[in-house]
Amino acid sequence: MKEFKLYAITGEEFHQGRELIEVMEEAILGGVDIIQLRDKTSSKREVLMKAKALRELTKKHDVTFIVNDHIDVALAVDADGIHLGQDDLPLADARNIMGQDKIIGISTHHIDEAREAQVNGADYIGVGPIFHTNSKVDVVDPVTTEYIQQVASEITIPFVAIGGIKLHNVDQVIEAGATRICMISEIVGADDIKGVCEQFTKILATKGEK
Numbered sequence: 001m002k003e004f005k006l007y008a009i010t011g012e013e014f015h016q017g018r019e020l021i022e023v024m025e026e027a028i029l030g031g032v033d034i035i036q037l038r039d040k041t042s043s044k045r046e047v048l049m050k051a052k053a054l055r056e057l058t059k060k061h062d063v064t065f066i067v068n069d070h071i072d073v074a075l076a077v078d079a080d081g082i083h084l085g086q087d088d089l090p091l092a093d094a095r096n097i098m099g100q101d102k103i104i105g106i107s108t109h110h111i112d113e114a115r116e117a118q119v120n121g122a123d124y125i126g127v128g129p130i131f132h133t134n135s136k137v138d139v140v141d142p143v144t145t146e147y148i149q150q151v152a153s154e155i156t157i158p159f160v161a162i163g164g165i166k167l168h169n170v171d172q173v174i175e176a177g178a179t180r181i182c183m184i185s186e187i188v189g190a191d192d193i194k195g196v197c198e199q200f201t202k203i204l205a206t207k208g209e210k
């Protein structure tokens with residue numbers, strides 16, 4: 001997969017009435033290099049319509065596009081990949097459906113899950129939740145920056161830190177060894193989405209170099 005540093009996930013409850021495409025385009029203009037469509041409430045048909053629009057936007061800006069949960073939607077819109085949770089399809093089955101060229105990302109909350117994802121051929125892993133988050137209902141307890149240190153010292157596939165990451169605590173995440181970060185609320189809930197993304201982009205470019 002293409003190198004990435006700043007990963008934004010949609011969260012329409014935080015969009016303050018702004019259009020999905022407008023919000024995500026601001027994020028892209030600020031330096032986000034992966035977008036994930038995450039929609040836990042809409043019908044499959046609505047999710048498909050949003051995915052089509054985001055596919056068009058991400059193509060226009062040459063940004064990677066990932067769909068959360070819905071493998072059929074990811075294939076239907078020719079997304080770059082899918083993000084799976086621990087209770088979703090097993091990686092081998094997802095790989096059979098998606099094919100070798102698509103990106104498969106998996107959430108992990110423990111080093112054993114990270115090891116398993118790597119052995120089974122995940123393209124990247126999510127590492128979290130690092131801090132408390134209000135953006136996910138069925139979330140496990142914070143894994144803390146210690147889990148980042150474990151993953152950074154052992155896992156060789158790309159990993160992205162997620163969960164409660166904000167401008168005020170991102171330094172801790174980077175100091176623990178993360179070079180890629182993913183957010184919902186701090187990005188899509190910002191008054192100045194582009195400006196916030198520019199700040200994260202700058203922080204990652206300077207402090208995030210390994």
Ligand SMILES: Cc1ncc(COP(=O)(O)OP(=O)(O)O)c(N)n1
Nearest residue numbers: 068083084085086107126136162182
């Ligand atoms: C990059 C990234 N990491 C973790 C998650 C969480 O995925 P999952 O555990 O499947 O939970 P839901 O997002 O489906 O509620 C993610 N979406 N993206």
Ligand SMILES: Cc1nc(C(=O)O)sc1CCOP(=O)(O)O
Nearest residue numbers: 128129133135163164183184185
């Ligand atoms: C979708 C999601 N997955 C997590 C995990 O740990 O796997 S934490 C999370 C929510 C991230 O949102 P925010 O940046 O607003 O805290």
Ligand SMILES: [Mg+2]
Nearest residue numbers: 068069084085
């Ligand atoms: Mg999921």
